[in-house]
Amino acid sequence: MSIKPKYSRLIFAGVKKYELRKTPIKAQGNEVVIVYESNPTKAVVGSFHVKEIVKKSPEEIWAILQSDIGISESEFFQYFSQKRTGYALKIDNPQLFKRKTSLQELRALYGRWNPPQNFQYVKESQEAELFSKILGL
Numbered sequence: 001m002s003i004k005p006k007y008s009r010l011i012f013a014g015v016k017k018y019e020l021r022k023t024p025i026k027a028q029g030n031e032v033v034i035v036y037e038s039n040p041t042k043a044v045v046g047s048f049h050v051k052e053i054v055k056k057s058p059e060e061i062w063a064i065l066q067s068d069i070g071i072s073e074s075e076f077f078q079y080f081s082q083k084r085t086g087y088a089l090k091i092d093n094p095q096l097f098k099r100k101t102s103l104q105e106l107r108a109l110y111g112r113w114n115p116p117q118n119f120q121y122v123k124e125s126q127e128a129e130l131f132s133k134i135l136g137l
Contacts, residue, residue, distance in 0.1 A: 008046070011048065012046055018068050018089060018091060020069060020087070022080065024055070024087060030051070033047060033048050033050060034046075042102060048095065054089075056086065061080075069088065
C-alpha cells in the first residue's frame, strides 16, 4: 500500500491508528499490509495488520475516529471530497523494518515493478517470498 511519508511516520509512531482510503479494500481481518512510502522516500519501510475496516460516510468516520486518524479536519474532508463513502483501516501491530527497501532494489528483485497508486494485492503464496526478499531473510 502506498502511503505518503508524513502519514507513514505517524503510523509507526503510534499516532495514526487508522489508514484512510477512498476505495474499498478486499480484506478480512488480520490481513498484512506492506507499507511503501511514496515520494520522496520511494521505499518499502514497514508493515501492519488490518484489524477491521470501517465503512461509513466521511462525516460519520470523522465523528467517531477524528482523534485516531492523524490528520486535520480540513485535510480529511479535502481527501474525501466528492465521496459518499469512506474506508478506515484499523491499524494493528505496526512494524517499522530495520532497513528500507528502495524502489531500485524492488525493481532489481521483481523486474519492471511499479509501486501501486493506492494498493496492490499479493497472493498468499507469494507473501513469504516477498517478506523474505524485502527483509533479507
